[in-house]
Amino acid sequence: MKTILRQSYLETLSLLKDKNLIKVATGVRRCGKSTLFTQFQNQLRNDDPTISIISINLDMPNFRNLAEKNWKEIYDFIIHQAKENQVNYVFIDEVQNVKEFEKLLEGLFVTPNIDLYVTGSNAFLLSSELATLLTGRAFEIHVLPFSFKEFLSYTGKEANPDRAFAEYIRIGGFPEAIRLSEVGGNFVAEYLQTVYRNIFENDISKRYTIYAENSYYEVVNFLIDSIGSSISSSNISNKLTSNNKKIDNKTVSKYISTLVEAYLFYRVNRFDIKGKQHLATQEKYYLVDLGFRSALIGKELSTDSGHLLENVIYLELKRRNYQVWIGKTDGLEVDFVVRTKDGYTKYIQVSQTVQNELTLERELKPFNRISDHNEKILLTMDYDTGTYNGVKKVNAIDWLLSPDN
Incomplete structure (x- = not known):
């Protein structure tokens, strides 16, 4: 093997x-x-x-x-x-x-x-x-599933990382899922569905009473479909109830906690950059492996590509042992405020592309509201790089494959 x-x-x-x-x-x-x-x-x-x-x-x-x-x-x-x-x-x-x-x-x-x-x-x-x-x-x-760098090493696809990245987002980083992807067919999705069932049965339902498994699955689907979006238990409860799937926000909160405890999702809290304080509302959730997204809810890669890239970046920040928060400044959001192992602060914004001038302006706007001189990085899938008023634009794949500096 x-x-x-x-x-x-x-x-x-x-x-x-x-x-x-x-x-x-x-x-x-x-x-x-x-x-x-x-x-x-x-x-x-x-x-x-x-x-x-x-x-x-x-x-x-x-x-x-x-x-x-x-x-x-x-x-x-x-x-x-x-x-x-x-x-x-x-x-x-x-x-x-x-x-x-x-x-x-x-x-x-x-x-x-x-x-x-x-x-x-x-x-x-x-x-x-x-x-x-x-x-x-x-x-x-x-320990997390394979990083993109490990995925390339395992599959031997270092020569064409751009094409391999789309495959990585679809398959994910579970070693067995990658092995099965070489066989073809629907084996990857079936395997990841089995992994989810195994997690549910061994790490969740044995420890907590889940009265309505269908409602639980709806919460899982909602979180998967909301990667990179600020949400709350009330948001989910109200949305599901409006779709005739009644569930109260306390139950939603309990379900989310069990998913975080089983390492299926990671909760990221917000941080007020100017006030230098943590905020307790509207956190974000990231999926431990994007392979679950296509296996459990069948979403296409073309949907929410920016948020999927954001999920990959978040997991890489965790691999590098950074502390991570969602940044807030003057009502604007910075995707990630990180503190490195050496105690340095960095601000990171993630966007699929900023070739459109309006998109570039939108992504740079939060950086312009930050008065300190900590490093500011804009990660995109664009090939061109550069600097905008001190903000470094870096290709996301280059960043993922770079050593942790």
């Missing part, structure tokens, strides 16, 4: 190796967390063939009976395999499947000569209920 090294994640794991922390890889199901751990284990073995590695995947059939045991039995199983007088590298996939898994984590964390790595497909793993246990003890590595 073809794979590529998830280099940035592997570098992070290497830096955290032997540090007194629980390494927690989070992310949507099937995005490659287990493969990442396998790659890291291979790297460890290459460095030291005598290393002790204990690996358990609680989603796999050969460990299914172990997942049904209590946390202490799993702890004893691991300790029985551990070697004395050397570090044991313990990997547990989908640890949230263990009842009282927090006790298992705590027990392994305080056991000498254990370096602990776990994955989880639900934000419940790092929820407030575990805050006391994990504060200062855990480091989260958030």
Whole structure:
């Protein structure tokens, strides 16, 4: 089976190796967390063939009976395999499947000569209920499906990135979906529909009571169809009710929270640039992988191409470990206000094209209302680049393929 090294994640794991922390890889199901751990284990073995590695995947059939045991039995199983007088590298996939898994984590964390790595497909793993246990003890590595750069590397289509980008938006970055795309037919859509059902059944409905699955699906569709638009629970409730699909805004809010916890969507809050304060209303939601868009609601690529590009840019900002907000200044909006790992602020505007003078003027207008001298970037699919009153116009594909500066 073809794979590529998830280099940035592997570098992070290497830096955290032997540090007194629980390494927690989070992310949507099937995005490659287990493969990442396998790659890291291979790297460890290459460095030291005598290393002790204990690996358990609680989603796999050969460990299914172990997942049904209590946390202490799993702890004893691991300790029985551990070697004395050397570090044991313990990997547990989908640890949230263990009842009282927090006790298992705590027990392994305080056991000498254990370096602990776990994955989880639900934000419940790092929820407030575990805050006391994990504060200062855990480091989260958030894993996303393939980036566009990884997509090109995996498919070998580096020679024609423009054509490959349209394919990337349609197929998305789930490794198995990309493999199936080479077969043809409707396999990609069917696979992604199965992934969604798996997420719903394992990470949502088992934890929360969903009384009306049809209404839930309507909320999912609404969010997918509203990528890059400011929305609220009331907006969705009112719109669905007007279409004879009655649902109250509290239920909508609950449904959205479950989707965010399962890493299907990311919520991005607004930030008042002049007032330097966070705003609690009219947030935006971005989809973890655009392949779901065509698989679940069948939208064509030509529809909302600017918002789809915006979604891709948002996910890349997350991959680069930036803090991200939606900017607001004098009633105008900047697509992204970001704070880099080094603490620098950047302003980013995204547009499919600004060849039309009116479109260019509209996209630059919010930048002109910002008085500070932080970097301002306009990302488009246009080939021409340049500078407008200090604003750098950059081709989006070039930016996606560039190193994180």
